[in-house]
Amino acid sequence: MRGSPTLLCTPLMGTTVDQMLIEMRKAKEIGADVVEDLEILIKRSPLPTLVTYRPFWEGGQYDGDDNKRQDALRLAMHLGASYVDIELEVAYEFINSIHGKKPDNFKVIVSSHNFHNTPSSEAIGNLVARIQASGADIVKVATTALDITDCARVFQIMVHSQIPTIGIVMGERGLISRLLSPKFGAYLTYGALDTGAISAPGQPLAKDLLDLYNFRLIRPDTKVYGIIGKPVGHSKSPLLFNAAFKSVGLNAVYVHLLVDDVEKFFEAYSAVDFVAGCSCTIPHKEVAVKCMGEIDPIAKKIGAINNIVRRPDGTLTAFNTDYIGAISAIEDGLRELNGATPGVGSPLAGKLFVVLGAGGAGKSLAYGAAQKGARVVVANRTLELADKVGGQAMTLDEVASFHPEDRMVLANTTSVGMKPNADGTPIPKLALRHYCLVFDAIYTPKDTRLLREARESGAIIVYGTEMLIRQGFEQYKNFTGLQAPEELFRTLMEKHA
Helix, strand or coil: CCCCCCECCCCCCCHHHHHHHHHHHHHCCCCHHHHHHHHHHHHHCCCCCEEECCEHHHCCCECCCHHHHHHHHHHHHHHCCCEEEEEHHHHHHHHHHCCCCCCCCCEEEEEEECCCCCCCHHHHHHHHHHHHHCCCCEEEEEEECCCCCHHHHHHHHHHHCCCCEEEEEECHHHHHHHHCCCCCCCCCCCCECCHHHCCCCCCCEHHHHHHHCCHHHCCCCCEEEEEEECCCCCCCHHHHHHHHHHHCCCCEEEEEEECCCHHHHHHHCCECCEEEEEEECCCCCCHHHHHCCEECHHHHHHCCCCEEEECCCCCEEEECCHHHHHHHHHHHHHHHHHCCCCCCCCCCCCCEEEEECCCHHHHHHHHHHHHCCCEEEEECCCCHHHHHCCCEEECHHHHHHCCCCCCEEEEECCCCCCCCCCCCCCCCHHHHHHEEEEEECCCCCCCCHHHHHHHHCCCEEECHHHHHHHHHHHHHHHHHCCCCCHHHHHHHHHHHC
């Protein structure tokens, strides 16, 4: 309906409905535009219908007479709507008004929206009891996520509810409440048809639910994987892993996990199938180490992790696959440049290897290059990493004038040049003439300003997407014990990068 979020489908048509419409028009009980909208949307819809006419006081856009609003919902029922959604505050009144008039296939959803936070489990339980007592056919509770762990309380309520329940935690931190609703027994979830039709904070597109997250394949026993980070919505990892899981029929889903506090996250979600494993990105690659029960020796030396697997006994084991993905891609780039044969030593041996940044990715690159025999220089605000890998240290400001020799290798692991600040670059173009190969860990955008200017300066370039793909191969193997579908990963990245 105009001015309100609406999802409408299959009608039940008959003479009595048409007579009712004529009478309502004559009585002018409902605005003509509302009647017209209901007729068109319900009668032409090929699917089951849910009608919502949300008032301003419950987060909607309707600010008129509430009797007329409820009349519109009653009309929707008579027109053949499958469901109407009414707010708890007026549910008793509405349900009493249709007593004895409900069609057999018609259900009333009674909803409550909290746009401030997610209450305690006890408070949500009491709210659900109140909604049930109103005579609801279906309970709907929508809260707001201040932290991703708020979703756990809503999942708990859905699992133990005695009647059909819809549980939604609004906001980006609550995204998993929508994506994983089939796992926890939710009656339904909501997806927008396009970005302009999003009706609540954090609501995904219906296309993403179906095509990106394989929503129709999620069951109560589905294993949940994901990527934890902040920010995290830009990550292409769900695209790769969900397609890979589907290609071999694995009962698993991979989701975006916007995490503020890693320790709190793993305490809240400790089941073997949730989270069964995860990728770990900025800013958690180092702080997550303290939450692990076991750390791969190489990851321990690097001091940063990006891959976590939960063992059958619940133990969290961590790995670092970043260094494998990045270093192997850089080595292949150098072999292409020099015509070297794979397997005859590393082309990084003896090279002056300049790393920009000393975060998780920077540590991985510095460690990996040192292991291959490169002479490592780390440019960062702090100088500790260079000591750990036996390299030289300098500040980021010194990079522009640093050129003790030509044909050096440059690896950028800072965020300079990442969307939305894609015009940035960590090093002046003039300085790039001293490098034979330039790698940028950024993959949004794929072709960063740094890489464009490096290519123009005559250097071989290695995209961040190549690191993403190759480290993903290792993560997939750690998650599933299977070899990654490498061609599928590459095809998807080429299409979506």
